[in-house]
Amino acid sequence: MRVLLVDDELELVSTVAERLTIRGIDADWSTSSEEALKKIQGKAYDVAILDVKMPKVSGLDLKKMMQKIRPEMKYIFITGHGSEEDFKAGSAEAGAKYYLLKPVNIEDLIKKIHEILGN
Amino acid sequence: MPIKIPFLEKLKPLFWDYEAADAGPFKKLFDFRRIWEKAVLLMACVAVLPLLSLASFDFSVTRRDSENEIKLRMARVVSNTVHTVSFFLEERKAALQFVVYDTSFVDITNEIRLALILENLQKSIGGVIDLGVFTPDGRQVQYTGPYQHKLEDKLYNEEDWFREVTARGTYVSDVFLGFRQVPHIVIAVRHDLSPGSFYILRVTLDTKWFNELLTPVKESGIGDTFLINLDGVIQTPSLAHGEVLVNISFPVPQYSSQIQVLDDEKNHDSPVIMGCSYIRNSPFILVIVEEKDKLMRPWRTTRYVVFIYLAVSVAVIILVVHGVATRLVNGIFLADQHRILTLREVEHTSRLASIGRLAAGVAHEINNPLAIINEKAGLIKDIFSFRQEYPQEKLIGSVNSILSSVQRCSAITKRLLGFARHLEMSFEPVELKAVIEDVLGFFGKEAEYRSISITVDFEPNIPVFESDRGKLQQIFLNLVNNAFAAMSDGGKLDILVQCIEPGTVTITVADNGHGIPQTDIKRIFEPFFSTKKNQGGTGLGLSITYGLVQELGGKISVESALGRGAKFTITLPLTLEKKEKKNASTPC
Numbered sequence: 045m046r047v048l049l050v051d052d053e054l055e056l057v058s059t060v061a062e063r064l065t066i067r068g069i070d071a072d073w074s075t076s077s078e079e080a081l082k083k084i085q086g087k088a089y090d091v092a093i094l095d096v097k098m099p100k101v102s103g104l105d106l107k108k109m110m111q112k113i114r115p116e117m118k119y120i121f122i123t124g125h126g127s128e129e130d131f132k133a134g135s136a137e138a139g140a141k142y143y144l145l146k147p148v149n150i151e152d153l154i155k156k157i158h159e160i161l162g163n
Numbered sequence: 164m165p166i167k168i169p170f171l172e173k174l175k176p177l178f179w180d181y182e183a184a185d186a187g188p189f190k191k192l193f194d195f196r197r198i199w200e201k202a203v204l205l206m207a208c209v210a211v212l213p214l215l216s217l218a219s220f221d222f223s224v225t226r227r228d229s230e231n232e233i234k235l236r237m238a239r240v241v242s243n244t245v246h247t248v249s250f251f252l253e254e255r256k257a258a259l260q261f262v263v264y265d266t267s268f269v270d271i272t273n274e275i276r277l278a279l280i281l282e283n284l285q286k287s288i289g290g291v292i293d294l295g296v297f298t299p300d301g302r303q304v305q306y307t308g309p310y311q312h313k314l315e316d317k318l319y320n321e322e323d324w325f326r327e328v329t330a331r332g333t334y335v336s337d338v339f340l341g342f343r344q345v346p347h348i349v350i351a352v353r354h355d356l357s358p359g360s361f362y363i364l365r366v367t368l369d370t371k372w373f374n375e376l377l378t379p380v381k382e383s384g385i386g387d388t389f390l391i392n393l394d395g396v397i398q399t400p401s402l403a404h405g406e407v408l409v410n411i412s413f414p415v416p417q418y419s420s421q422i423q424v425l426d427d428e429k430n431h432d433s434p435v436i437m438g439c440s441y442i443r444n445s446p447f448i449l450v451i452v453e454e455k456d457k458l459m460r461p462w463r464t465t466r467y468v469v470f471i472y473l474a475v476s477v478a479v480i481i482l483v484v485h486g487v488a489t490r491l492v493n494g495i496f497l498a499d500q501h502r503i504l505t506l507r508e509v510e511h512t513s514r515l516a517s518i519g520r521l522a523a524g525v526a527h528e529i530n531n532p533l534a535i536i537n538e539k540a541g542l543i544k545d546i547f548s549f550r551q552e553y554p555q556e557k558l559i560g561s562v563n564s565i566l567s568s569v570q571r572c573s574a575i576t577k578r579l580l581g582f583a584r585h586l587e588m589s590f591e592p593v594e595l596k597a598v599i600e601d602v603l604g605f606f607g608k609e610a611e612y613r614s615i616s617i618t619v620d621f622e623p624n625i626p627v628f629e630s631d632r633g634k635l636q637q638i639f640l641n642l643v644n645n646a647f648a649a650m651s652d653g654g655k656l657d658i659l660v661q662c663i664e665p666g667t668v669t670i671t672v673a674d675n676g677h678g679i680p681q682t683d684i685k686r687i688f689e690p691f692f693s694t695k696k697n698q699g700g701t702g703l704g705l706s707i708t709y710g711l712v713q714e715l716g717g718k719i720s721v722e723s724a725l726g727r728g729a730k731f732t733i734t735l736p737l738t739l740e741k742k743e744k745k746n747a748s749t750p751c
Contacts, residue, residue, distance in 0.1 A: 053531050055564050059538035066545045097527055099611050124527030124534070146530040147537030 046088065047157060049073040050080040050106065051095035051122070060093075063150050069157070077101035077109070084114050091157050096123035096134050104137050118160045120153075122146055176489045178496035195496045202488040210480045218473050222466060229462035230436075234424040237438035237451055240385045241422050245440045245449050247376055248390070252335055252445055255350050255366065258288050263354035263364050271296050271305065271364065278307040290372030292347065297363040301325055308367065328353050328363050337392035337446040338370060338399075338407060346370050346407055370407075374399045386436075386453025391415065392446045404452065413437075416448060426455070506710065513637075513707050528575050528608050532568035539564045578604050593630045595660055595668065596621055602639040603658075606647060613652040622661040625668060628737040634711045641708045642672045642731050649676025649729060666737050667717075673730040679723040687721065 047069055051057040057073040064071035072089070074080040077100065084092070092110060094103035101109070107119050120142045121134050135143040142160060144153070178195035262280055263271070270276045277294055284291045293308020301320025319325045328334035328351040336349040351365040377399055380388040389401035395415040397405050404411055413430035416423060416439045428434040434455040441448050539561040546553060578601060596619075603617060610617055646656050657673045679687060679694075686692045690706040712719040716736045723729035 053535060055568075056531065056535045056538055059535070059542050059561075059564075063538065063542055063545050066549050097608075097612050100614055102612070122534075124530035146534035148534065150538075150541050 045069055045157070045161065046090050047071045048080060048083060048089040048092045050077065050092065050098070050103070051075065052098045053095070057095075060148075060150070060153075064154070067150070067154060069154065077106045080106065081109060081113065084110055084117070088114060089117055090161055091118045091120060093120045093122060093153070093157075096121050096130060104133060107137065120144065120156055120160060122148055176493050176496075178492060181496065195492055195499075198495070199488055199492040202492060203484055206484040206488060207481055210484060211477055214473065214476060214480070218469065221469065225462060225465070226459075229459060233436060233458045234438075237385060237436060237453075238422050238424045240380060240383065240388075241424070241438040241440050241449060241451055244377065244380050244388065244451075245422070245442050248447065248449060249442050249445070251373070251376055252350065252442075254288055255291070255368065256333055256335070256352065258284060259350060259352045259364055259366055263352055268354075268356055268362055271362070274305060274307065277305050281307045284366070290369045292367040292369050295365045295367075297325065297351075297365060299329065299361060299363075304362075324349050324351060324365075325363070328365075329361075333444075335445045337396070340408070348373060370399075380451070386438075386451045386458070388449070388451045390442075390447045391450055393448065398447060411450075416450070509703055510637075510707055510710075513703055525575060525579060525605070529572050532571040535568040536565050539568070589633070590629050590631055592627045593632050593635060594627050595625055595635070595670070598632060598635045599639055599658060599660070599670075602636055602643060605640070606643055609647060610656075613647075613650075613654070615647065615650060615652070615654045615656060617656045617658070619658045620660070624662065625660055626737060628668070628735075630715055630735065634715055638708050638711050638715075638733065639672070641704050645704060646672060646674035646676060646729070649678070650674050651676070664734070667734050668737060670733045670735070671730055672733075673728060675728040678725045678727050679721070679729055680725045684721060684723060688719070 047061075047064060049057045049061050049064075049071060050073070051060075052075055054075050057075060061071040061073040072083060072087075074083055077098065080092075083089075092107070094106055096103040098106070103121055103123075107121075110117060110119075119138055121138045122144050123130065123134060124146045131143070142156060144156065176199070178199070181195060262284070266276070266280065271280070277296065281291060281294045284294070293306065293310065295303050295308075296305040297319060298304050299320075301318045301322075303317060303319065324334055324336045332353045334349070334351045336351075338346045338348055340346060347370055348368045349365055350368060351363050353361050353363050355361045377388050377390070381402070387402040387404060389404065390398035391411055392398055393415065395411045397407055397409050397411060400407055413427070416425075416437075418441060420441070422438065422440045424436065424438045426434065427437050431452075431454075435452050436455050436458055437453075438451040439448055543558060543561050546558065599619060603619070606617070609615070643656065646654075650656070655675045657671075659671045659673070661669055663669045683692075683694060687705050688709040690703060692706070709719055712733055712735070718734045720732050721729060722732070
């Protein structure tokens with residue numbers, strides 16, 4: 045199981061990746077959309093965990109770009125919870141189930157990853 | 164301290180002593196007392212002035228008319244009286260003429276016959292006292308009447324009347340005392356017998372009868388009516404101008420064949436109206452004199468009634484105007500009080516709403532460091548749970564991350580608290596730069612996400628000045644919020660603070676958003692005008708901003724064109740009106 049984490053907060057994304065790794069999940073991370081797109085071109089991931097609010101390209105837009113490259117990939121969104129509109133747009137895109145609010149409990153996250161992959 | 168009278172205190176309208184002291188030094192509230200005074204004055208003028216001018220017009224017109232009417236009446240009375248007197252005299256002259264034509268000299272000098280004629284004359288025309296027959300040498304050859312015994316052997320040819328009748332044929336004397344020292348009038352006619360020979364028949368008239376002629380006129384109230392002779396000697400009793408045979412106190416009217424009615428103010432104690440007429444073929448002038456005041460009394464009485472009516476009307480008008488104005492201004496005052504309350508509520512609500520809007524951004528900003536703390540703490544736990552060894556460096560790194568995340572959170576909460584603290588109105592020294600940076604702090608992340616570049620340019624000499632920090636925050640928050648809403652991603656917001664005019668600071672907030680259409684630009688500061696109604700806009704943001712700038716004594720204007728962004732310019736005074744001296748020395 046390969047997971048790609050994308051968030052503009054380096055400290056956050058790297059730590060989540062490390063904790064997933066500790067739990068036996070192959071987790072990569074990047075802090076920008078460009079870097080993330082490069083990563084999925086080189087390697088196939090099962091799940092991408094995207095931050096909704098990011099500079100330049102939002103998580104929702106990034107998903108659309110990624111889908112073109114890896115149509116089979118699943119997506120989980122994490123957000124610091126912006127406005128009501130953000131929540132509506134994000135949950136519509138990913139389903140309310142996979143629209144998670146920061147801070148996220150690591151066990152919950154892993155459960156969601158398994159759920160989305162149908163395990 | 165003004166004296167308070169309990170009764171007046173009760174009458175005092177609500178707004179009388181109202182001072183908008185709590186509304187800040189610049190709040191332009193209505194001076195209700197002044198509005199009331201203006202309303203009362205205007206309404207009273209509009210209502211009372213036409214009434215007064217009408218009354219004054221009526222006064223002058225009716226006075227003139229009344230005077231004219233009085234003069235006309237007097238002229239009529241003079242004319243009638245002159246005719247009466249004239250007729251009286253003519254009647255007696257005609258009777259004498261008849262006697263002399265009807266009776267021969269022999270008959271008339273017969274004592275019995277003359278007595279019979281006297282008796283007949285007394286029966287027919289009345290007022291005849293005696294009759295005398297005179298020969299041209301002035302001797303009375305026959306006499307009949309009550310004074311016969313005193314008249315013997317008297318010669319009359321030196322008397323005025325005798326000379327007159329000899330010369331003119333008929334004679335009417337004025338009142339004279341004669342030999343008997345009793346006022347009487349004489350009418351005499353000359354009857355020619357043959358050339359150079361004549362006799363004179365003289366009749367003495369009863370002055371009582373003569374006087375009675377004028378009694379009805381006197382009683383009519385038109386005035387003091389009497390006769391004078393050509394020398395101004397009173398002939399018949401007057402009420403106020405002297406006894407019979409006394410000279411009048413005013414000049415004898417000039418001769419005129421017409422009836423004269425004159426105003427005379429000079430020759431009397433008080434102004435009088437005088438009617439007079441010369442009586443033809445007699446030495447008499449009829450005079451009617453009356454004080455103008457007395458004659459005008461009926462007119463004046465009517466005027467008193469009109470005046471009382473006017474005074475009552477004016478009083479009622481003033482009362483009604485007072486009542487209506489008080490009621491209206493009270494209504495406006497209450498509505499304004501309500502407006503102020505509503506405005507305060509709206510301001511408060513709007514402030515809460517903008518805090519609510521910020522909360523979304525703030526939550527995001529706080530949740531990020533919280534997530535970091537969560538993960539770092541989780542990692543530390545993981546290290547202890549999953550690993551045998553504890554890499555010190557990693558642990559310290561994680562703890563440091565936690566600490567710095569806590570710092571981030573507290574910076575945000577402090578900023579929020581700082582913002583919320585200034586909800587109440589208070590004037591304090593304010594550093595504009597700090598206020599603007601505070602506000603922009605809320606937009607930092609959003610700007611980052613949306614790639615909006617914000618530049619803030621301060622002129623170096625902007626002083627610290629007294630203002631309301633909370634209101635300033637609200638103003639900038641609203642403007643920056645609007646700018647962010649108007650700009651698409653990658654927009655540009657420029658804030659420029661400079662001193663253009665002395666004593667003021669000018670702040671421009673310019674964005675390169677979609678701008679404001681020319682048709683809307685005049686209305687954007689109006690309450691409830693919104694172009695974003697379907698997106699949840701209340702249309703109050705800019706109107707509240709406008710109100711807040713005004714409360715701080717400043718001005719706000721906008722320049723914009725569709726598609727070319729919007730530039731809001733705020734000019735704020737560096738000194739408060741009430742505290743001028745305190746902050747007089749400012750660099751700007």
